[in-house]
Amino acid sequence: MILLVTNKRDVTTDFVVLEMRRRGLPFIRLNTEDLPEHELVMANGDPARTTLTGPCGNLYFPEVTCAYYRRPGSFAANGQEAMAAYVVAEWSAILRSLWNALEGRWLNSPFAILRAEDKPRQLAAARRVGLTMPGTLVTNSFDAARAFLADGPMVAKPLRHALIDDGKIGSVVFTSRVAELDAVDADAVRRAPMILQREIPKRSDVRVVVIDNRVFATRILSQAHDETQVDWRRGVRLDLVHEAMELPAKLAEACIAVTLDLGLRFAAIDLVEDTDGRFWFLEANPNGQWAWIEQRTGAPVTAAIVDAFICGRAE
Template sequence: MLLLVTNQRDITTDFVVLESRRRGIDFFRLNTELLPSMACSFSDRILDDWTLTLDGRTVCGSQVSGAYFRRPGKPRICENIIDDAARRYAESEWASLLKSLYTRLEGRWLNSPTQIVLAEDKPRQLLLAHRLGFDVPAARITNDLQTAQQITEHFNAIAKPLRESLLTGERESVMFTTRLDGLCAADAPALALAPIIVQQEIAKQYDVRVTVVGQRVFAVAIGSQAHAETTVDWRRGSHADLKHELIQLPERLQQQCIELTQSLGLRFGAIDLICDQDDRFWFLEINPNGQWAWLENMTGAPITSAIVDELQGMGRPWT
């Protein structure tokens, strides 16, 4: 049985559900916001002796051969619990149970939650990319003006978040990668508030999203230079007309993408590259739990099939 850990609104998991049904593979979709509506039982002695039951359907730990950690939601606490302190207590207990479940599934995850958290470390990603021989734009991670100017005074430069790109509050907003038009003393107080990545800007021919699944590599060129708004960050403005095209990366670069993914303890990775005006590829970052369904929709790349293949083969070691 495959265990798909996500939320009710996750369309990407729908792709995996449909492919699993097509193949006749048994699966259990665990929408974690519904966890408080389930009956749970966990043994204190046997790792695989646990069950979750919802609407008459039960998943047993001993049945799970592969698991996909996608987009779990926050457990939705029973509305009958009115007291705020009691609600916080219940939320904490269900969150703790989820963490215990995740730990019990180590070795069966496509990407384990623990490795995902560790792999999200962008400075570590850059170090590994250098070590593996990728071309990487010069960068500094800093909140110091003089350090940032080591980049901005020698290159055209961009700035991007170290981790969080979504600002939540009354109005949600996205922090896109932004071009830096020089830095001066007046910028020092704002820069000091939080560290950012200041990086050499590469003049793009196009962006590339590389999806690695096990030993398979799917590279899609994204025509980011079609609009002035998308030249620095192709996500800005949500332009649905950006051209997406499957491309073949050089063999050495494909292998580097696989090596980077595996070096981070992952079987899946969404890697962002840039192709410059001289057809040279530059590494930007890897998202250990990135989106991919839109790439399949736009190019026909069989990513869903590769993911289900990988989940079915979780018993085999990496090659």
């Protein structure tokens, strides 16, 4: 039995569901928004002997052979605010026990994902496996940021959250070019640490999906449009050209190595290809999106993920 931990609106999980149905594989989709509607029985207080019954069906944890922690949704409880908060906290606590009980059966463990989301840790891992990366400074010091800029063109990006939630629509924090820093910017810089990196003159952006020892690379022709030159996600251009590509063998091996170094079996890695054809590591998303890559290029990512469910970690 394959367990998919996700949310009701995750289209990427829908791709996986269709592939498993095509192959006739048994699975359970657990949409975590529904958790408080389930009944849980943990025999002998042993998480490995848990049964969860409710909207997901009948989930018996000893029967789970592989689990995919995709994009779980948040959940809420009814009732007075303090009691509702207590209920949510108790369900959250039991989830940690259940996820621990599945250790060794995850495509990516939720705890490995949490650790791998640390971007400075990603840079250290990339350095260990020999990937090239832009000069980087993490700081909230205005003086340090201005000195870094004085040494060459730079971009700024967030350490963790790329969305500022104002309770309404919110806004996305894209990677942005920093042309100058004046005294009026000092307070803004000091508010929170950020990542500053040397801006690499681009030929293209490259998204690399690693699944165990398989690599799917896509060249994104971001330099064709003004708004996508620094961050290809800006503008949400539907005409942004994507091309399947073959990475140099040593680079593909390094992408697999950095994924393993981070304790992962799956990663969505962002690279930059410069104007001389050299590749630079930017970051590795341990739970990144990939469905649009398959739609644009035909890369069989879904099939590779389902293969990983069946075969376990490739040697």
